[in-house]
Amino acid sequence: MSNSYTAPLDDTLFILEHVIRWETLFDLPAYRHVDSDLARAVLTEGAKFCEQVLGPINAVGDEQGSVIQDGKVKTPDGFREAYKSFTAAGWPGLDMPEEFGGQQLPLTVQVAFAEMLNGACLSFAMLPLMLRAASRLLIDHAAEDLKQQVVPRLIKGEWGATICISEAQAGSDVGRIKTTAEIQADGSYRLTGTKVFITYADHDLTGQIIHLVLARTPGAPPGTRGISLFLVPKLMFDGGQANGVRVERLEKKMGLKASPTCVMRLEDATGYRIGEENRGLNAMFTMVNLMRLEVSVQGPAIGAAATAKALKYAAERPQGGAPDAGAVNIIEHADVKRMLLLMHCRTMAMRALVFEAASNLDLARHGGDEDSRQQALQLAEFLLPVCKACGSETGFDVASLAVQVFGGHGYITESGVEQYVRDVRVAAIYEGTNGIQALDLVTRKLLRDQGARFQTLTGKIASTLAGISVTGPIEQIYLATQTGLAVLERTTRHVMQMASDQRWPDVEFIAKDYCLLTGLVAGAWMWLRIAHATGGYDRDKLLNNINCARFYAEYLMPEMHTLAHRINISFSEMEG
Numbered sequence: 001m002s003n004s005y006t007a008p009l010d011d012t013l014f015i016l017e018h019v020i021r022w023e024t025l026f027d028l029p030a031y032r033h034v035d036s037d038l039a040r041a042v043l044t045e046g047a048k049f050c051e052q053v054l055g056p057i058n059a060v061g062d063e064q065g066s067v068i069q070d071g072k073v074k075t076p077d078g079f080r081e082a083y084k085s086f087t088a089a090g091w092p093g094l095d096m097p098e099e100f101g102g103q104q105l106p107l108t109v110q111v112a113f114a115e116m117l118n119g120a121c122l123s124f125a126m127l128p129l130m131l132r133a134a135s136r137l138l139i140d141h142a143a144e145d146l147k148q149q150v151v152p153r154l155i156k157g158e159w160g161a162t163i164c165i166s167e168a169q170a171g172s173d174v175g176r177i178k179t180t181a182e183i184q185a186d187g188s189y190r191l192t193g194t195k196v197f198i199t200y201a202d203h204d205l206t207g208q209i210i211h212l213v214l215a216r217t218p219g220a221p222p223g224t225r226g227i228s229l230f231l232v233p234k235l236m237f238d239g240g241q242a243n244g245v246r247v248e249r250l251e252k253k254m255g256l257k258a259s260p261t262c263v264m265r266l267e268d269a270t271g272y273r274i275g276e277e278n279r280g281l282n283a284m285f286t287m288v289n290l291m292r293l294e295v296s297v298q299g300p301a302i303g304a305a306a307t308a309k310a311l312k313y314a315a316e317r318p319q320g321g322a323p324d325a326g327a328v329n330i331i332e333h334a335d336v337k338r339m340l341l342l343m344h345c346r347t348m349a350m351r352a353l354v355f356e357a358a359s360n361l362d363l364a365r366h367g368g369d370e371d372s373r374q375q376a377l378q379l380a381e382f383l384l385p386v387c388k389a390c391g392s393e394t395g396f397d398v399a400s401l402a403v404q405v406f407g408g409h410g411y412i413t414e415s416g417v418e419q420y421v422r423d424v425r426v427a428a429i430y431e432g433t434n435g436i437q438a439l440d441l442v443t444r445k446l447l448r449d450q451g452a453r454f455q456t457l458t459g460k461i462a463s464t465l466a467g468i469s470v471t472g473p474i475e476q477i478y479l480a481t482q483t484g485l486a487v488l489e490r491t492t493r494h495v496m497q498m499a500s501d502q503r504w505p506d507v508e509f510i511a512k513d514y515c516l517l518t519g520l521v522a523g524a525w526m527w528l529r530i531a532h533a534t535g536g537y538d539r540d541k542l543l544n545n546i547n548c549a550r551f552y553a554e555y556l557m558p559e560m561h562t563l564a565h566r567i568n569i570s571f572s573e574m575e576g
Helices: 009-019 036-064 079-088 107-120 122-141 144-156 280-316 334-366 370-406 417-428 434-446 452-466 475-500 504-509 511-532 539-556 559-567
Strands: 067-069 072-074 160-164 180-183 189-199 209-215 228-233 245-250 261-274
Touching: 009 036, 009 107, 009 334, 009 511, 036 079, 036 107, 036 122, 036 417, 067 245, 079 122, 107 122, 107 280, 107 334, 122 144, 122 160, 122 189, 122 209, 122 261, 122 280, 122 417, 160 189, 160 280, 189 209, 189 228, 209 261, 209 280, 228 280, 280 334, 280 370, 280 417, 334 370, 334 511, 334 539, 370 417, 370 434, 370 452, 370 511, 434 452, 434 475, 434 504, 434 511, 452 475, 452 511, 475 504, 475 511, 475 539, 475 559, 504 511, 511 539, 511 559
Parallel strands: 160 209
Antiparallel strands: 067 072, 180 189, 189 261, 209 228, 228 261, 245 261
16 A cells, blocks of 8 residues: 555646636636646646656655765665656656746646645655756846756756755854855856755766755855855766765655755855856745745645545444444544544645645736736735645644554554655745744735735635625535634734734744634635535535535634634743
């Protein structure tokens, strides 16, 4: 069972077609070469690839891990063959521009594929994430000759890529990095320093690896104002000899063992500046939305994979029941039903919310007019820290519940679900910890524009409520969404008042609870739309959606009152 993976294709297509309504994206000029039939076919083939190629190497990768042999990183058995199949099918360039060799499908389609990719083998999916992030950054900021030389090879997957930010003394505190870059007579730079936590800094899947490195030039201002960005190839572009880059060691980790997390040393390594000097962090911010979205999808990806395994096991595992009769399958036990409902409801809500954010990023980039593009960007920017924080925590919680459904069999490796717990735990840490996401949501996305982004979200929720009748089988989720919106608006006014009173310790202290409250209410909004959608499923599945929406409303939504209470009181100045 540990090597099995079942892609959530039906649920994914239902949300995309009947909740997000992706046909509106295919009407945009940038995507008129795509239609729903083509997109559906792409995701159907993607599901097959993830189930047949990546699913079988997930447990193998966890057991073997990546290792250093003769000074080079060797990935586990099956990864090289899987990567060759991945690139041959054109999967790396799904949403990348056609002019660089991509297929220019909507980002929303790419994110739906990424969920399956991450669910099948999260360790494998880390490399394509880096390829896409690096490509997007270089397209937006690199000089034309460098862009043309590098980006098409990244999009084809011929070359690998990394994002090199962290140093031992400077994790999230980027302004304290010490790596140096000195300009040479030919306009290139020599970089020296050590970077930590670098994903796929070395591997045997590609020969060339492009490192995007943050460093300081001599005399640069202190803090984040003095950081520049450089492209450092593993192999020199001219001649192919080794550059001054080496991996000192691989980190021994809780999970993601097949994904090599490296300590990387640069010693007079040749690099090329990307963008303006001392503006490297600004260039990196190009990737923030993309990276947050990619990490956001990892939570529902692992949640869906864990739920599928738990559901199959519960339907087949006999235990308990009347002593004078045969044992019943554990899916008949009320506590197991509760856990399975909780797993599915949280996962489905976060999947839909991530797809909502992705579709708005598509509209922000390619929408018809400036006002609609701006509104879409505002909504996406407000949702992304919520998706990242709530999505990653959902993935971990759901994976943990899967272990509980399996019982003792879940605690051993054979079931495959304990690996999910270990692998997804890091999603709450990297790409900005969830605490940082919460602070970003409150201090930047809420307060910086006096609530304009927030009002875009609440306006959308209010519009959904106005377009749906309160009566009938979806009454519970309708009323829960309506109440949740009122609680969120009232609580938001309180947070903004705290900020205007300069109570910044209080604002920072309650940021995480505010983020969770927003995610909870946004999840209800998603479930209202899911339950209201009537196409695409047979009667039994539609009825199941309504039942799940009711469960979300009555079992999960009462937590909004607890979160609101926490936000409305202050513990920030307590001693001890």
